Amino acid sequence: MARISSSQYLWLGLLVLALILHFSPGPLGAFVTYPTEWVVSVTDQMNVAMRWFVDAFGPVFKAIGWLLEWPVFAAQKILAFLPWSVTCFIFMALSYLASGWRLALFALAAMLYMAGIGYWAESMNSLAIVLISVPMAIAVGFGLGVFGFYSKRARRIIMPLLDLLQTIPAFAYLLPILILFGFGTTVGLVASVLFAFPPTVRNTILGLRAVSAEIIEAGEISGANARQLFWKVRFPAAKSQILLGVNQTTMAALSMVIIASIIGGTNDIGWEVLSTMRKAQFGESLLAGFVIALMAMLLDRITHAFATRDRAISSDEKALKSWHLVLAIAGAVWLLSLVVPALAEWPENLVFDPAPAMNTGLENFILNWRLVLEAIKNSAFFFVMLPVKIGLIQAVSPFTWGFALTPVLSFAYAAALVVIAGFALVRARAAMGVTVLLIGATLYIGLTTMPWAVVLAAFVLLSYQTAGARLAIGTALGLGFLVIIGLWPQSALSIYLCGVGVFICFVLGSGIGIWAAHSQTVSTIVRPVIDTLQTMPLFVILIPFVMIFKIGEFTALLAIIAYAIVPAIRYTEHGLRNLPPDIIESATTLGATPAQLLFKVKLPLALPAIMLGLNQTIIYGISMLVITALVGTNGLGQRIYIGLGDGDFGVGMTAGIGMAIIAMIADRITQSVSLRKQQALGLKTEML
């Protein structure tokens, strides 16, 4: 018989409470569904406040927006003016200098695709915003990073701010910016600067701090003054790390520029994807999405290569000389394009447009495979999503499953759960028994119909057990806020969809990760796929799933899985591959079978890394969840989307903050579990 610990009693108590509230709430009904008359709506107040703010400061922002528009216009004009061949050459040269011939060839292919598919102008319009926003984000990020490095007090303010900026969903950014600056390219620019600068801050601080004390001392003893110590010692020694931040900043900027096109009115490539997707022209949408993917990969590879390239092959003077050469050749190409018009403007008749063919092909495919696709979709819906969402008790009906839950069946279900849990208890697995009961009850009641008081209490309890009283209080306040302002139903839906997605990602992703850790072949196949998925702007991932499964929650779930599975795989593989070799060796000598080795040695040791992977999976899942509002999910994402559509600051912003609250709670819980395990095992695991 296993002993049940006091915390497990707490969980069992919660379970009993849930069952009581669910079956006979009596006067406690207010704890099941929060009464609408108790809701303290803050949206109106927020709107009033915002309106006041806009009235008071609107002109200032408009003026700033007007100023910011100029460089973007200039960049767009220049890129539109340059013959495609010149731009193409410059990118090839950049790629070559950063990494070598292979990247240069990739750049050529990507540029040819953009021109050849007929999206050159749109691509360049998006690129122009990125080219302006990245330097601005880097300047802001580097400045704040240096400030934060030198001042502990500044760091204490900057760090939580970065956390907030990085957990607030991308869509929610757009809303206040839209209201303050009004329609125009400025929205995309400002949003992408705000969204993109945090990684530069983080990496700047990280890099500057990592410079070894000896290097600093060597600089001092060589007689460096304060300025020299920074610019000639600290900064160059931290440069690789800072450039990695620049790489992340670039990717975030691009991703935000694409997302920002949702406000419309811009003739850029993100808008192309969205508008064609709305018109169900999936062929066009996919082709345009591919442009974004290529642009993302190209920018990623170039900036990444600059950050990590070998110092030996890149001395400053050589670089300077090669730049002169690049400019000279670019000039020559330009002159040539004056003579050969095809080099200036991609010829109409060479535009390759497979979209109509793709659309027909797709239609045929969907037509021919309709039954299979429907079957997949429906079974996933009925057997996975519905039971958890509504609870078996309502979901299992003749209408959906062909039979209803009679009292006898319900009783049998309950009895089976109790038997399994009891068996686990007898086999000294108290935790497992309690878990079985909890999951069983959740399935039965359904997550969204679960009394809010129970869900809140469960999260508070979890926070307390994993991270202590402070997080528990934070969780109670955060979720309590969502309940009081009346966002609980949407929050529960979001938690549900994201939770299911994360669970599947975690199971599937760890499985693939384990496999990849043991097989080089799998690893070499998986690596580029997940790399690509990770650099892909969120939008693009949606496209193939919408194409095949149309809009709906199932599509959203697939998109979430496709995106959020990346960290689950990556961290599991990384964790398993970087275990202390002596421990593995000693376990092997002790005669552990491969299975024992995996389950009794490797996985427990890799747990901190896997938990960090879970953490990232959740964060990825949540950021994708917001985007899936585009394909018709309900929940907080949808509210943000509505707020954005109506220009309703209160609605959009509260939902955005709600998302951020959920993300932060999930982040802190998983982080602290990982940290505890790391300390217990005496290991150190970094974020990848």
Add this chain to the structure above:
Amino acid sequence: MPGTDPTPLEVKLSCRHIWKVYGTHPDRFFSNKSGRLPDGVDPLNHAQEIRDSNHIVAGANVSFDVHVGEIFVIMGLSGSGKSTIVRCLSRLVEPTAGEVLLDGQNLLDINKRELIEFRRHKMGMVFQNFGLMPHLNVLDNVAFPLELQGIDVKERRRRAQEIIDLVGLEGREASFPSQLSGGQQQRVGIARSLAVKPELWFLDEPFSALDPLIRKQMQDEFLRLQRELHKSIVFITHDFMEALRIADRMAIMRDGEVVQIGRPVDLILNPVDDYVREFTNDVPWELVLTAGDIADPAHKFAKGMGHISADTSVATLLPYLADHEAGVVVRDGDGNDMGVVNARRVIEALASGVQNPAQVGM
């Protein structure tokens, strides 16, 4: 060279009552900046008092002189404050109290700008983990201190090249630190520290990150350089054999305090306590003891006896003594006869040294 050169020496660097205290209020333990305690206060008790109020005493009342052209070695267990003290000398670490006199001027009185000038022209330092700039190649690493002084590229590269040749790194100028072996990296570190032609040379465990063979080679190299350059050197090590090979004089530190200062052989022969003895215990005596240490002035000189210089180690002497029972005459650096050493004398010295080193006659 160790043990020779008894000429009276000019003091280059002198540190007086240096204290370094880490903690929340290090200053409150000192009434004045000179580090001299009020009459009647024992430094050791004072240090203990500071520790008792939750502060770390990394340097306690440290005083010593470094002479022109001398290699002064600081030894001690890990955490005994060696690095702290040597950093106090260049003000990389600001001493809590005390004085550092360089050519008679107190370095702790000068302002930041003057300090930078001093560092640019008078000091060089070699670090345990090399402290090379990862973004500069060998040539530019060595030229780095010159670059800080604003010397133009051509000139500073020319000067760096000279030093690179001196430390035997020619041909590797374009390599980056990450492409070099440990020994090569430390040569770069040494070259860089010499680039400004410093008068004072600090080395903080410069060879301890290297494997034993390379270490030996680097020590030889270091001694060769010193014969050529004649710097005033503070050298930190925790390897007594290394100290033995290179030190003119040495200090042993414990818990931030200097326990004993003297020539290596003095420490071996007359350790003040068991802590010092611990360091010297495993020393192979025949390598340390020189003919001068054990020459017997009372012994009769005989005709036909060979003679030998005072700094010859006993180990080198033994084969000779095996063939010459009468012994050999020991001569000091000025050509005066100091006495005679024979096999019996050597055996006595070694035997007594092992049991009770303090009683070996001089």
